[in-house]
Amino acid sequence: MRLVIARYPFDLTKSEVVEAMKGKKPESVTGDCVTVGRRTYPVKQVGEVITGQDRRDFSTGEIVRALTRLGFTCRPAPDPTPPPSDG
DSSP: OEEEETTEEEEOOHHHHHHHHTTOOOOOOSSOEEEETTEEEEHHHHHHHHHOOOGGGSOHHHHHHHHHHTTOEEEOOOOOOOOOOOO
């Protein structure tokens, strides 16, 4: 499928993304995330791997839209856990 990320066109398939992420250790998730296979990755990490671009060159929204179009499940950033109250 043809996708445009940071003004550059990419022809990607879901299987190519899965293959590209094989063997990549997921970073800790602090923002939006995507499930690739059985692992959950930050969308910026996946975007960097599949495009070869620096993470500053594209937005989270661009990668979420592209991965969703390819059939991946993306989730928003987890809510920060409030500290336990002592009262």
